[in-house]
Amino acid sequence: MNRLVISHADVLSNQHCRPQRVLIVDDEPLLRASLKHLLDGCELEVFECENGCDAITTLETQNFDLVLLDIGLPDISGLEVMDWVVENKIHTSVIFVSADDNIDSAITALRKGAVEFVRKPNELPEIQYKVRNALYRRHLERCNALMTARLEQSEQLHRFLVENSPDLIYTLDDNARFTFINDRFETLLGYTREDLIGSQYSAIVHEDDVEKAVYAFAERRRDGRATANLEVRLKCKNNGYCHFENNLIVSMLSATAIYDDTAGGDLLSQKLYLGTYGVAHNITERKIAEETIAYQALHDQLTSLPNQRLFKDRLEMSIIHAKRCGRMVGVMFIDLDRFKVVNDTYGHAAGDELLKNVAFRLRLCMRAGDTLARKGGDEFTALLPDMMKPEDATIIAEKILNELSSPFNVADQDLHITASIGIAVLPRDGESVDTLLKNADIAMYKVKASGKNGYKYFIPDMNAANRERISLENDLRQAVRRDEFELYYQPQFSMSCNEIVGMEALIRWNHPIHGLLNPHTFIELAEETGLIGSITDWALGKACKQLSIWRDRGFNNLRMSVNVSPQEFERDDIVERILPHVTNNHLPADFLEIEITENILLRDTPSVISKMRSLREHGIRIAIDDFGTCYSSLNYLRMFPVSTIKIDQSFVRDLLHEQSASPIIQAIIGIARGYGLHLLAEGVESKEQANALMDVGCDEMQGFFFSKPLQTEAAGRLLHYTATSTPHISSQPGGSSGADLIHILESRDALLD
Numbered sequence: 001m002n003r004l005v006i007s008h009a010d011v012l013s014n015q016h017c018r019p020q021r022v023l024i025v026d027d028e029p030l031l032r033a034s035l036k037h038l039l040d041g042c043e044l045e046v047f048e049c050e051n052g053c054d055a056i057t058t059l060e061t062q063n064f065d066l067v068l069l070d071i072g073l074p075d076i077s078g079l080e081v082m083d084w085v086v087e088n089k090i091h092t093s094v095i096f097v098s099a100d101d102n103i104d105s106a107i108t109a110l111r112k113g114a115v116e117f118v119r120k121p122n123e124l125p126e127i128q129y130k131v132r133n134a135l136y137r138r139h140l141e142r143c144n145a146l147m148t149a150r151l152e153q154s155e156q157l158h159r160f161l162v163e164n165s166p167d168l169i170y171t172l173d174d175n176a177r178f179t180f181i182n183d184r185f186e187t188l189l190g191y192t193r194e195d196l197i198g199s200q201y202s203a204i205v206h207e208d209d210v211e212k213a214v215y216a217f218a219e220r221r222r223d224g225r226a227t228a229n230l231e232v233r234l235k236c237k238n239n240g241y242c243h244f245e246n247n248l249i250v251s252m253l254s255a256t257a258i259y260d261d262t263a264g265g266d267l268l269s270q271k272l273y274l275g276t277y278g279v280a281h282n283i284t285e286r287k288i289a290e291e292t293i294a295y296q297a298l299h300d301q302l303t304s305l306p307n308q309r310l311f312k313d314r315l316e317m318s319i320i321h322a323k324r325c326g327r328m329v330g331v332m333f334i335d336l337d338r339f340k341v342v343n344d345t346y347g348h349a350a351g352d353e354l355l356k357n358v359a360f361r362l363r364l365c366m367r368a369g370d371t372l373a374r375k376g377g378d379e380f381t382a383l384l385p386d387m388m389k390p391e392d393a394t395i396i397a398e399k400i401l402n403e404l405s406s407p408f409n410v411a412d413q414d415l416h417i418t419a420s421i422g423i424a425v426l427p428r429d430g431e432s433v434d435t436l437l438k439n440a441d442i443a444m445y446k447v448k449a450s451g452k453n454g455y456k457y458f459i460p461d462m463n464a465a466n467r468e469r470i471s472l473e474n475d476l477r478q479a480v481r482r483d484e485f486e487l488y489y490q491p492q493f494s495m496s497c498n499e500i501v502g503m504e505a506l507i508r509w510n511h512p513i514h515g516l517l518n519p520h521t522f523i524e525l526a527e528e529t530g531l532i533g534s535i536t537d538w539a540l541g542k543a544c545k546q547l548s549i550w551r552d553r554g555f556n557n558l559r560m561s562v563n564v565s566p567q568e569f570e571r572d573d574i575v576e577r578i579l580p581h582v583t584n585n586h587l588p589a590d591f592l593e594i595e596i597t598e599n600i601l602l603r604d605t606p607s608v609i610s611k612m613r614s615l616r617e618h619g620i621r622i623a624i625d626d627f628g629t630c631y632s633s634l635n636y637l638r639m640f641p642v643s644t645i646k647i648d649q650s651f652v653r654d655l656l657h658e659q660s661a662s663p664i665i666q667a668i669i670g671i672a673r674g675y676g677l678h679l680l681a682e683g684v685e686s687k688e689q690a691n692a693l694m695d696v697g698c699d700e701m702q703g704f705f706f707s708k709p710l711q712t713e714a715a716g717r718l719l720h721y722t723a724t725s726t727p728h729i730s731s732q733p734g735g736s737s738g739a740d741l742i743h744i745l746e747s748r749d750a751l752l753d
């Protein structure tokens with residue numbers, strides 16, 4: 001940084017207004033008096049000295065504008081005093097006053113720097129005139145010195161300001177060549193004066209901006225009409241010199257013309273154009289910040305995809321364009337299936353990583369001109385403009401499903417993820433941004449409802465279904481609070497013991513308008529909306545309480561099976577939520593069985609297994625429901641701490657059409673035996689099926705043949721009736737296993753109606 005030096009101009013200017021001071025040096029008092037007298041009326045301050053040494057001492061300490069100096073002094077000569085004055089650079093004018101009329105003395109005195117030579121006594125009358133002249137000259141000299149000093153100071157100040165300016169400051173000649181650049185050109189752009197002086201301005205302007213900048217750099221206007229705030233990109237000297245992108249800075253340029261104001265007429269056109277003066281302010285960082293803010297306002301930070309604001313804006317434009325050209329526009333709603341599991345199991349960092357990878361793959365499926373956006377969470381939307389026919393979106397949807405089918409390696413795991421895609425097409429499915437998005441969303445929900453991992457086009461019927469779904473969801477939120485749920489109990493029979501060994505609690509919803517609703521109408525909705533948690537808690541509480549009541553009535557060997565949604569095992573607290581029901585109702589833990597559908601086996605995450613294991617360690621039984629429907633491998637079964645498998649009713653149904661038990665049932669029975677698992681067949685509807693199952697060694701059964709799910713009262717009565725009517729194997733050794741039970745059951749209907 002340069003240092004600003006203030007000159008002594010200020011000191012000079014302070015002295016400017018005082019009366020002028022004159023020193024008379026003469027050994028003759030009379031002469032001093034007459035000189036003084038002669039100078040009266042000149043508004044001067046007059047001082048006296050009677051010898052040379054005295055004069056030197058006085059001049060050393062005080063300032064005088066004029067010294068009237070006698071040559072012949074008693075101690076040293078006036079000429080010596082003059083020498084001293086010159087030597088010591090004393091700022092004063094000197095007039096010699098001498099009686100010596102030798103011309104040489106006068107010449108010597110003038111050579112030494114005196115301004116005048118006056119002979120005494122003859123020329124004394126002229127002294128007043130000569131003093132005035134000398135003092136006037138002295139005054140002019142002082143003014144000149146003052147002006148020069150001020151100019152120097154001003155020049156220094158301006159140079160300081162220009163060189164230390166954070167802006168680029170330059171002048172160009174009338175051919176737009178640099179004549180001056182400040183130091184900032186070097187610190188900001190890397191150009192020295194040698195690099196640029198004499199070069200055209202275009203040497204530093206980005207090629208694409210030269211045309212725009214030409215008027216600014218050859219600016220011929222001044223004042224308000226001159227170029228101001230023009231954005232121009234300037235090139236840095238060497239690649240890599242500047243830390244901004246592309247080695248460019250963005251500058252805000254203001255330029256004004258320079259004319260020779262001393263020549264020509266009043267109009268600019270009549271004046272001599274000298275060149276241009278300009279200032280360029282570096283706004284690169286501000287531009288970058290502005291661009292970043294604008295980018296962030298329209299993009300998703302995690303995936304860098306356009307956000308919904310940008311998406312809707314583009315969709316709006318596409319709709320306008322498509323309507324004008326009679327084209328179609330496709331809108332896709334893409335929702336990842338079971339993404340929450342990943343988040344809950346592996347943490348949010350892994351979830352974010354997966355989302356980024358998914359976004360990357362989805363982008364690969366888009367055509368040029370399509371827009372993929374993130375809606376939030378695991379939801380994406382895609383805009384497919386310029387479609388020729390609605391089915392054009394099929395290709396992209398299939399590409400997406402295919403692209404997602406290979407696993408994602410995240411958090412050192414191979415994660416499988418699928419997506420449900422809903423598609424709406426303009427103009428068929430709506431003409432506005434909101435309608436198209438809403439209908440694509442509805443279609444996506446349909447995919448979710450029918451097994452996920454697929455795509456569907458919107459059809460108007462879905463709308464009604466969706467409205468129904470929304471209203472059902474609202475009702476469901478109230479249902480627990482309004483106590484609208486009820487548990488039915490379906491007995492599970494042991495053929496060898498001829499008795500009811502268990503009850504499966506099956507939920508029903510007494511809907512105020514729709515009447516009694518079966519679980520298939522609302523369980524999935526409850527799972528999707530998260531309401532399943534409170535339903536599970538309610539069902540567990542109710543079933544355990546009922547078991548405790550029946551135990552109090554003497555049914556001490558009765559098991560209670562409660563269905564728990566697999567999704568619940570993705571929550572951390574499931575074990576803590578189940579255990580209190582057992583302890584609060586004083587139940588032996590192994591009389592509670594949690595039924596989980598077979599697809600739990602496909603979620604072979606360590607955390608699901610550990611929760612199941614924890615339940616087992618507490619003694620609670622775990623049954624795999626609907627076993628055989630998911631084709632889960634035996635290997636899975638081996639890893640899970642399962643106590644019971646329930647053969648799905650679809651296999652039991654097949655028994656009707658076949659002479660002997662199907663190979664699948666035989667295989668399942670083999671597996672159960674192999675792993676030492678408890679076995680139960682569900683959906684047994686006929687005597688023939690029951691017999692066939694008994695033939696292959698399946699002892700426990702559940703189904704309409706034995707009993708439909710019953711309300712609490714009826715279930716209690718059946719328990720009692722069966723206990724008192726069926727002969728127990730234990731009490732009748734060699735009794736016909738199952739046959740008596742079947743016989744009794746055939747006559748129970750009167751009891752249950």
Ligand code: C2E
Pocket residue numbers: 490505506507518519520523536539563564565595597625626649682683684685702703704705709
């Ligand atoms: P699930 O656990 O496999 O229950 C057996 C289903 O088959 C019951 O249907 C039952 O009424 C029916 N069923 C029983 N015997 C026969 C038969 O002989 N023939 C035929 N065709 N069907 C029979 P439901 O009560 O409609 O329950 C359906 C499913 O809803 C259950 O299948 C279970 O997965 C689920 N569910 C029931 N209650 C709950 C609950 O409280 N929580 C959860 N998360 N799910 C439940």
Ligand code: MG
Pocket residue numbers: 504563595625
């Ligand atoms: Mg079940």
Ligand code: MG
Pocket residue numbers: 625626646648649682
């Ligand atoms: Mg089942």
